[in-house]
Amino acid sequence: MSGSREAILEAIRKNHIQGDRARPNVPLFDQAAPADLKELFQKSLERMGGKLLTPDAADPMAPVRQAIVKAGPVLSCVPEFEGDMKVTPQTKPTDIALVEYAVLRAAFGVAETGSLCFTEKQLLVNTTGFLPQHLIILLDPAQIVYNLHNAYQRPEWTQAHYAVFQSGPSATADIEGVLVHGAQGVRSLSVLFHPAS
Amino acid sequence: MKVGLFVPCYVDMFHPETGIATLELLERFGLSVEYPVDQTCCGQPMTNTGCEREAAKTEELFVRNFEKYDYIVTPSGSCTNQVRHNMTAIEESDAVKHVRSRTYELVEFLHDVLKVDAFPWAEFPHRVALHNNCNTLRNLRIASMTERREEPFSKPKALLKMVKGIEFADLTRPDECCGFGGTFSVFEEGVSAKMGQDKVTDQLKSGAEYVTSSDSSCMMHQEGCARRMGANLKYIHIAQILNGARA
Amino acid sequence: MTAELHEELTDPNADQLDHGAASSRPLKSRISEPQPRGAKVHGNRPIDQSEAANRFIAATEHEAMHDARLWDLRQKRDKEMHGIEEWEELRDLASGIKEHTLSKLDYYLELFEKNATANGIKVHWAKDGAEHNAIVLDILRKKGVERLIKSKSMLTEECGFRHFMAENNVEVIETDLGERIQQLDDEAPSHVVVPAVHKLRTDVAGVFAKTIGSDPDNADAHYLTECQREATRPLILSAQAGMTGGNFVVAETGTFVVCTNEGNADLSANTPSLHIASIGIEKLIPGLDDLAVFVRLLSRSALGSPITQYTSHFRGPREGGEMHVVLVDNGRSERLGMEKFWRGLKCIRCGACMNTCPVFRRSGGLSYGATYAGPIGLIIDPTFNVHKYRNLPYSSTLNGSCTNVCPVKINIHEQIADWRKTLAGEGEISPVKKVMMKAAGEVLASPVVYRASLPLGRSALRHLPHFMLYNKLNTWGRKRDIPETPKQTFNEWYRKNRKQQAEGGKS
Numbered sequence A: 001m002s003g004s005r006e007a008i009l010e011a012i013r014k015n016h017i018q019g020d021r022a023r024p025n026v027p028l029f030d031q032a033a034p035a036d037l038k039e040l041f042q043k044s045l046e047r048m049g050g051k052l053l054t055p056d057a058a059d060p061m062a063p064v065r066q067a068i069v070k071a072g073p074v075l076s077c078v079p080e081f082e083g084d085m086k087v088t089p090q091t092k093p094t095d096i097a098l099v100e101y102a103v104l105r106a107a108f109g110v111a112e113t114g115s116l117c118f119t120e121k122q123l124l125v126n127t128t129g130f131l132p133q134h135l136i137i138l139l140d141p142a143q144i145v146y147n148l149h150n151a152y153q154r155p156e157w158t159q160a161h162y163a164v165f166q167s168g169p170s171a172t173a174d175i176e177g178v179l180v181h182g183a184q185g186v187r188s189l190s191v192l193f194h195p196a197s
Numbered sequence B: 001m002k003v004g005l006f007v008p009c010y011v012d013m014f015h016p017e018t019g020i021a022t023l024e025l026l027e028r029f030g031l032s033v034e035y036p037v038d039q040t041c042c043g044q045p046m047t048n049t050g051c052e053r054e055a056a057k058t059e060e061l062f063v064r065n066f067e068k069y070d071y072i073v074t075p076s077g078s079c080t081n082q083v084r085h086n087m088t089a090i091e092e093s094d095a096v097k098h099v100r101s102r103t104y105e106l107v108e109f110l111h112d113v114l115k116v117d118a119f120p121w122a123e124f125p126h127r128v129a130l131h132n133n134c135n136t137l138r139n140l141r142i143a144s145m146t147e148r149r150e151e152p153f154s155k156p157k158a159l160l161k162m163v164k165g166i167e168f169a170d171l172t173r174p175d176e177c178c179g180f181g182g183t184f185s186v187f188e189e190g191v192s193a194k195m196g197q198d199k200v201t202d203q204l205k206s207g208a209e210y211v212t213s214s215d216s217s218c219m220m221h222q223e224g225c226a227r228r229m230g231a232n233l234k235y236i237h238i239a240q241i242l243n244g245a246r247a
Numbered sequence C: 001m002t003a004e005l006h007e008e009l010t011d012p013n014a015d016q017l018d019h020g021a022a023s024s025r026p027l028k029s030r031i032s033e034p035q036p037r038g039a040k041v042h043g044n045r046p047i048d049q050s051e052a053a054n055r056f057i058a059a060t061e062h063e064a065m066h067d068a069r070l071w072d073l074r075q076k077r078d079k080e081m082h083g084i085e086e087w088e089e090l091r092d093l094a095s096g097i098k099e100h101t102l103s104k105l106d107y108y109l110e111l112f113e114k115n116a117t118a119n120g121i122k123v124h125w126a127k128d129g130a131e132h133n134a135i136v137l138d139i140l141r142k143k144g145v146e147r148l149i150k151s152k153s154m155l156t157e158e159c160g161f162r163h164f165m166a167e168n169n170v171e172v173i174e175t176d177l178g179e180r181i182q183q184l185d186d187e188a189p190s191h192v193v194v195p196a197v198h199k200l201r202t203d204v205a206g207v208f209a210k211t212i213g214s215d216p217d218n219a220d221a222h223y224l225t226e227c228q229r230e231a232t233r234p235l236i237l238s239a240q241a242g243m244t245g246g247n248f249v250v251a252e253t254g255t256f257v258v259c260t261n262e263g264n265a266d267l268s269a270n271t272p273s274l275h276i277a278s279i280g281i282e283k284l285i286p287g288l289d290d291l292a293v294f295v296r297l298l299s300r301s302a303l304g305s306p307i308t309q310y311t312s313h314f315r316g317p318r319e320g321g322e323m324h325v326v327l328v329d330n331g332r333s334e335r336l337g338m339e340k341f342w343r344g345l346k347c348i349r350c351g352a353c354m355n356t357c358p359v360f361r362r363s364g365g366l367s368y369g370a371t372y373a374g375p376i377g378l379i380i381d382p383t384f385n386v387h388k389y390r391n392l393p394y395s396s397t398l399n400g401s402c403t404n405v406c407p408v409k410i411n412i413h414e415q416i417a418d419w420r421k422t423l424a425g426e427g428e429i430s431p432v433k434k435v436m437m438k439a440a441g442e443v444l445a446s447p448v449v450y451r452a453s454l455p456l457g458r459s460a461l462r463h464l465p466h467f468m469l470y471n472k473l474n475t476w477g478r479k480r481d482i483p484e485t486p487k488q489t490f491n492e493w494y495r496k497n498r499k500q501q502a503e504g505g506k507s
Helices: A002-014 A038-047 A062-067 A093-098 B009-014 B016-028 B044-048 B052-066 B077-086 B094-102 B106-113 B134-139 B155-160 B189-205 B216-229 B238-242 C049-058 C060-083 C087-103 C105-118 C129-142 C154-158 C161-167 C177-184 C201-211 C221-238 C264-270 C288-302 C332-336 C342-346 C352-356 C358-363 C374-384 C401-405 C412-425 C431-444 C447-453 C490-497 C499-504
Strands: A074-076 A101-105 A108-110 A115-119 A134-139 A162-166 A188-193 B002-005 B032-034 B071-074 B103-105 B127-131 B167-169 B210-213 B234-237 C122-126 C147-150 C171-174 C241-244 C248-250 C255-260 C274-280 C310-314 C322-328
Touching: A002 C105, A002 C122, A002 C332, A038 A108, A062 A134, A062 A188, A093 C221, B002 B016, B009 B016, B009 B216, B009 C490, B016 B032, B016 B071, B016 B106, B016 B234, B016 B238, B016 C490, B044 B052, B044 B077, B044 C412, B044 C431, B052 B094, B052 C412, B052 C431, B071 B077, B071 B094, B071 B106, B077 B094, B077 B103, B077 B106, B077 B134, B094 B103, B103 B106, B106 B155, B106 B238, B127 B155, B127 B189, B127 B216, B134 C401, B155 B210, B155 B238, B189 B216, B189 C049, B189 C358, B210 B216, B210 B238, B216 B234, B234 B238, C049 C060, C049 C358, C060 C288, C060 C352, C060 C358, C087 C105, C087 C288, C087 C342, C105 C122, C105 C322, C122 C129, C129 C161, C129 C241, C129 C274, C129 C322, C147 C221, C147 C264, C154 C161, C154 C274, C161 C171, C171 C177, C171 C221, C177 C201, C177 C221, C201 C221, C241 C264, C248 C288, C255 C264, C255 C274, C255 C288, C264 C274, C264 C310, C288 C352, C332 C342, C342 C374, C352 C358, C352 C374, C352 C401, C374 C401, C374 C412, C401 C412, C431 C447, C490 C499
Parallel strands: A074 A101, A101 A134, A134 A188, B002 B032, B002 B071, B071 B103, B127 B167, B127 B210, B210 B234, C122 C322, C147 C171, C147 C241, C241 C274, C274 C322
Antiparallel strands: A108 A115, A115 A162, A162 C310, C248 C255, C255 C310
16 A cells, blocks of 8 residues: 555655644653652552552562452462462463463552553563563562653663553443453452562 | 723613722722713623634724723623633724723732722621632632632732721632623523523522622523522622712 | 453452543443444545534443543543653643644654664555555555554554555454454444443443354354454464554664554564554654653553554564564645644654543544544544534543643644634634624624613513524423513613713713
8 A cells, every 4th residue: 555655655745734843852850750760650550440469578479469369260470479389481462361360570660640650671571561461570679760751761662573561450330330350351460569670 | 091881782781880889999099980971882792703804994993992091890700701812703902902901800800900099988797709710810810719729819818808807708619600601691501501400509608698709690591590599699790889879 | 263361350359440441430331331432434525523412422331431531541640640640741841742742743744754674664654544554555555464453543544544444355454452342343443542442331232243153142252352362363373464543653773663452563563573563654754762652641641541452563573574664654744734733743642632621521522524533623524525514623521630631731622612713714614613703793892782681571482582592492491491581671770770880881
């Protein structure tokens, strides 16, 4: 359909708006960033419907185990936690639908919005972010950035083919504004601050 | 300072007391005020409907009537907005430019030009809900709007605060349009009336005894809805309160 | 079927429901009431929005819920705005970035194409909806696709995509809950962000009972949502292709971004191995710095939540997968040349103008009888069909709230007024309005004629001058009392009481 390509570009050139419209310089708006971003991250995460697990210094993975309260397969995508399942080269995207809990590590977090960034590198199979019923996420507190401007300075955007900010669990309010978690994606999302080894 | 008074058509017809109060109020400040008797309208009904060509002669007449004044003052922000921002059906001559830039809504004239700091004669011991016409609010910027992140301000409230005994009633949707909308009120009557009823309900809930505004047009619509609903609310133009009306 | 309740909702005193798209306080319709349907469409005849709006208002429970729900979104938006010191600066930036990009749109489109292609995305160009549909069908046929899952896209609504695919035996499954409700009810979305916001829970229960076999007497939102999840999931898992729209397209990195709250775009894109994205050519922005501005503004403006639950960035197909982007013009390049109306191309489809619009909240989005409803619809729809949508720019009081909530600062209410001028200039105005305004213009241009037209007789039926009442019925008086006419006009009073000045003021 190269005919349409040329026709569209030609029409755009013909109809271009007049005047010099310089590209604005976007500031980072991060002068007010607190030194410790954990607190703001927690507040934002909870606002988005996520939960922060209480760390246990003696047994770092105990909070993860305690968060698993429903029966069903647990998929681990992290070396720190032994689940029932692992992603293998044979794993198909649809296989993840059987998973009750997936344990993942986020590439980084965003304090402004309580967002967690995942790319295919952390997800292994992209559907591990959405097809499980519940997510438990490890986040290195050193990998929290203040706001979205800072977030888009990160290297992930030009390295990954797929990257997602997940901010709380799947949510809908399409029926009379009633909040329901787990419309299509995960029903709950818990985060444990845990430095990367 | 020579001031020309513009009394919008519906004020002339239905609310002469608003015109009188505006005139008397301006005279209290020692201004020489004249009302050109051959005036009709600002042209808004036609412009508002998109019929710019049909507005041209009315606009010409407006300029002929008012070009000789230093300021043109009117108790209507909506008409002021028409003159200042939308009077474009006629050629932009020097006279047109003069009239368009010198036309002021009463409140902004008192607040910004005369910089009035007292109304010693005014006393209004009632609970009052303030209504801002949308053109006056968002195009003339007579007050801050809830849509924007800006420092709160309100010129009409600043003036009303100088009136003895007045008490303000807060609306839950202070900036919500009441549904008058000029010719909208007749062309889209169903939605217009529903918006008016909702506005009246909000005013009632606020515990207001009076509603005031610097625009009679919105209040004419609201009052029409209130009467039909049997709502016990009174509507009074801000010019009357500032001029010393007691009720 | 049991639904998993979030604890906020199990606490009867909870009022903190304000994340995602949820309302900040519980709203619940009290009665069941038949759902009013949208505007009556008769071929190319001008849509009568007010007729449909009146039916919506007559359905009092629907109107009240719709108004309360959308006003709540507006208030949540305000709250977010107050939490961001640089809010107005962000709006300026967003507007500036969009205007800059539109001024070099050919450059940025080619840059995106180059970068996306380098990352393995196949980029297609479609001049209109028909070509878009044909391109997608061709991709699907080559892969033998029978079932397609898709996330919400206003562009595919523009293209009549669902109906086209149905005619070509491809099953399309909408995965956004609201959009799925609308699909199952064979109704268009009524709002760009919350497509089923005009429906009560009982309406949804009725639709689901008929289509997915839920209990017709259970109108609990959790139950209904859960039923839909259970019914849709097998379809998602068995689909051979996924389709999404795109909220933003980043030229410099070849990335397109999709924002959802349900995660359904991610499911649609990542579950099957074939992902097709349909994207309007105006969605381009230059770089990632710019993207930050829009992601910060989008959900805050739309729903009053800091970000959508999912913000997904696609830069290339996954291993073994296939990714296509169809860049669609469908009138956009022509709009770019419309001096008064090109700014509508800055729109990011957040729906804030709809939420704040007092007319939209009382009318319901389907009353507009067009793909785009509300303020943004009034200025976009006539570019698609000037005759059919000629009445829409009159469905506004020109109050300007829309312009001031718009995150990209589109001068919406000014464009609505400009459309009225343009339409009247092109003869696309209803005869009633035309005749009435011609008469008004003549009367108001002459002080003598004007004074003579006033209701001096004060007879009961002639309270308003004729130019205000030239209509089949006196619409003013249906639901409003007519103002009492005083004994004398101001003009008469002045002539009597300021005789001397009256002489001086003669022109």
